[in-house]
Amino acid sequence: MNFVLVPIKALTQGKSRLSALLSDAQRQSLSQAMLRDVLTQLRRAATVDRFGVVTSDQTLLGLARGLGADAIDEGHPRGLNGAVAVGEEFCLQQGSTTLLVLLSDLPLVTSEDVDLLLCEATDEPEVLLVTCKEGEGTNALLRTPPLVIPTCFGGPSLGAHQARAREENIACRVIEAPRIAFDIDSVEDLTLFASEPTATHTYQALQDLDVLPALGVDPAG
Numbered sequence: 516m517n518f519v520l521v522p523i524k525a526l527t528q529g530k531s532r533l534s535a536l537l538s539d540a541q542r543q544s545l546s547q548a549m550l551r552d553v554l555t556q557l558r559r560a561a562t563v564d565r566f567g568v569v570t571s572d573q574t575l576l577g578l579a580r581g582l583g584a585d586a587i588d589e590g591h592p593r594g595l596n597g598a599v600a601v602g603e604e605f606c607l608q609q610g611s612t613t614l615l616v617l618l619s620d621l622p623l624v625t626s627e628d629v630d631l632l633l634c635e636a637t638d639e640p641e642v643l644l645v646t647c648k649e650g651e652g653t654n655a656l657l658r659t660p661p662l663v664i665p666t667c668f669g670g671p672s673l674g675a676h677q678a679r680a681r682e683e684n685i686a687c688r689v690i691e692a693p694r695i696a697f698d699i700d701s702v703e704d705l706t707l708f709a710s711e712p713t714a715t716h717t718y719q720a721l722q723d724l725d726v727l728p729a730l731g732v733d734p735a736g
Contacts, residue, residue, distance in 0.1 A: 516564045517633050518611035518661075519557050521584070522598040523550055523619040525572040530620075536702045541724050547578060548720035549699065552622045554582040555716070559626035562633035565609060568619075569602035585609075595668040606661055614661035618654050622708065622717035623694040632657060632690060642680045642687040645695045646673050655695050706730045 523529070526543040533542050550568070557566040567585030570576060571593075576586040589601045599616055606614050613636050617624070632655060635643055640663050645655035651671040658664065663685050667675035673689070680687035699705055699717075709721055709730040721727055727734045 516610050517562055517613045517615070517636075518606045518609065519560075519563050519566040519615045519617055519629065520587075520599065520602040520606060521550070521553055521557075521566065521568045521617050521619050522595055522602060523568060523570045523572070523575055525570060525592055526574060527572075528592065530700070532701050533699075533705065536705070536729060537724075537726065541726065544720050544724060545699075545717065546619070547575070548716040549622045550575065550578060550619045551582065551716040553617065553619055553624055554579065554584055556624050556626045557617075557629060558583055560629040560633070561626070562630045565611075567602060567605065569598045569605075571598075596666045599666045599668070603661060611661050613657065613659045616656045616658075616666065617695070618698060620698045620700065621654060621695055622699065622715050623697050623713065625694060628692050628694050632692060632695070635688075635690060640685050642676065642685055644673060644676055644687065644689050645692045646689060647698055648693075648696045654698055655690075655692070 526546055529546045530542045557563050567587050568579035569587040569589055571589045571591050576588060579586045587602050587605045589598050636657055636659050641659050642664055643657040644653055647654045651673055653672040653676055664679040664683055677687055699708055709727055709732045712718055
């Protein structure tokens, strides 16, 4: 059973690097829009049997339920690896045999990207990785079985995940998926994202929040 787990920080803690441009309320709206984009695509993906959101934020848990996701309450902020550990336990209880951890700030991801990644998985023990656009972090981690290696999110996590796979003698591959690789962490990322209109909740949020002019984008096109 293919389970996709989406960990996300509480709204008051997320996207602090955008504070130079966005207010607290604007950052919270943006985080919700990006999560909505990710979950919308997971709902459409043919290979996804179940998907869930793990967070300590009740607003985000409510958003998850509204979009058909399992809402997994981590209780209190535990950091990314801690949150994933809580989600792993839930996924195993549901019978997950393959677990994809997908970050929440990927507004361009499509259901086709998710399907292509899950279709790469085999029945053999294996780790599949999708890097972030900078090439050092991990935006997607697929494991068969779900606990075949521990998670190593944070910093240069791509190399850390590869090293753990080598230590455990587990096959490990890096998959090219540009839309999964594109995350939004900085004002520069947001500027690049806004430079081309997209039919996403995230782009709509930037319009509604009147942020586009500050990013050098003419809202009228």
